[in-house]
Amino acid sequence: SQTIHQWPATLVQPVGSPLSLECTVEGTSNPNLYWYRQAAGRGLQLLFYSVGIGQISSEVPQNLSASRPQDRQFILSSKKLLLSDSGFYLCAWSYGLAGERDTQYFGPGTRLTVL
Amino acid sequence: AQSVTQLDSQVPVFEEAPVELRCNYSSSVSVYLFWYVQYPNQGLQLLLKYLSGSTLVKGINGFEAEFNKSQTSFHLRKPSVHISDTAEYFCAVTLRGSGDKLTFGTGTRLAVRP
Numbered sequence: 001s002q003t004i005h006q007w008p009a010t011l012v013q014p015v016g017s018p019l020s021l022e023c024t025v026e027g028t029s030n031p032n033l034y035w036y037r038q039a040a041g042r043g044l045q046l047l048f049y050s051v052g053i054g055q056i057s058s059e060v061p062q063n064l065s066a067s068r069p070q071d072r073q074f075i076l077s078s079k080k081l082l083l084s085d086s087g088f089y090l091c092a093w094s095y096g097l098a099g100e101r102d103t104q105y106f107g108p109g110t111r112l113t114v115l
Numbered sequence: 116a117q118s119v120t121q122l123d124s125q126v127p128v129f130e131e132a133p134v135e136l137r138c139n140y141s142s143s144v145s146v147y148l149f150w151y152v153q154y155p156n157q158g159l160q161l162l163l164k165y166l167s168g169s170t171l172v173k174g175i176n177g178f179e180a181e182f183n184k185s186q187t188s189f190h191l192r193k194p195s196v197h198i199s200d201t202a203e204y205f206c207a208v209t210l211r212g213s214g215d216k217l218t219f220g221t222g223t224r225l226a227v228r229p
Contacts, residue, residue, distance in 0.1 A: 006158075034217075043205065043221040044159075059216075090158055102147045102166070102209050104217055106158040 002027035004107040006091050012113045019064075019078040021110050023091030026072065031093040033074040034104060035066055038088040050074060086114045117142040117208050121220035129228050130198055136191040136223045138180075138206030148189040149207040149217070150180055159205065165189065176200065201227045 003026045013019060025031050035047040046059045048066035056066050063082060067075045074091060088111050092104040120139045128134045140146060147166050151159040163174025170182040180191045189206060206220040 044217075044219040046216060049216075088156075092159075102211075103149070103161065103164055105161065106151070108158045109156070111156065 002093070002105065004091060004093055004105060006089075006107040006110050008110060009108065010111045010113075012115060013081050014115055015083055016080045019076070019081050019085070019112070021076040021089055021091075021112075023074040023076075023107055024072055025093045028072070028093070028095065030071060031095065033068065034092040034094075035074065035076050036090040036092065038090060038109075040087070044090065048076070081114045083114050086112055088112075117146060117210060117218050119206050119208050119218055119220040121206055121223050123223050124221070125224045125226065127226045127228060128196055131195050133194050134192065134196050134200075134225065136204050136206075136225065138189045138191065138220060140187050140189065140206075140208045142187075142208065142210065145211040146208045147211060148180075148182060149209075150174065150178070150189070150191050151205045151207060152176075153203040153205065153222075155202075162191070162204075196225070196227050198227050198229060200225060 005024050007022055032051050034049045036044045037047055038044050048056055048058055050056050050068045053068050064078050088109050090109045091107040094104045118141045122137050149164045150162040152162050153159050162178050163172045163180055165172045165182045173179045178193050180189055182189050203222045203224050205222045207217045209217045
């Protein structure tokens, strides 16, 4: 079966510090991968998605970036965090095949607090 | 572009009572529809989905939803709720064949009281 991991689970960082969040998927090959942010009291906002290694599409211009160095690894980064980057970050995957590819499965999330 | 509206931000209900969480979408083309549940400080768990076929979809934990194309709705229902159903519920839509962009509603907090 497929599983998705995210770490760290929680993170407290000062403003201006760098960020690296990691997401890995097990049990499937060539998945589509997604990063979402959920701000307090709001819905989910799609930040990035990737259909393959090195292929990243950005949905929202911001000071965050994403990379996919391996097939089942997705990394969210920032060089300098802002207060507004605080939130709950969720990684998700979907099958890279027609038919099932439209269902996304989510990881446990990372709670980021920027002080 | 598609959009999703969840009119109720909070729904309080007593244990063992029925509940309906409303979801309306707008799209000019065919869509896939989803309901996810989020327990505190956890990721989203898929409750059910409508891709095609029967408009009544049954999911986990006793939930079901009905796709109504004429009313562009996909309301979530459960005939008898438990305390453990207290959570945030998100409706989401994606265009058929796109797969890349799930659009979420703002969520409905279901609060089940004893």
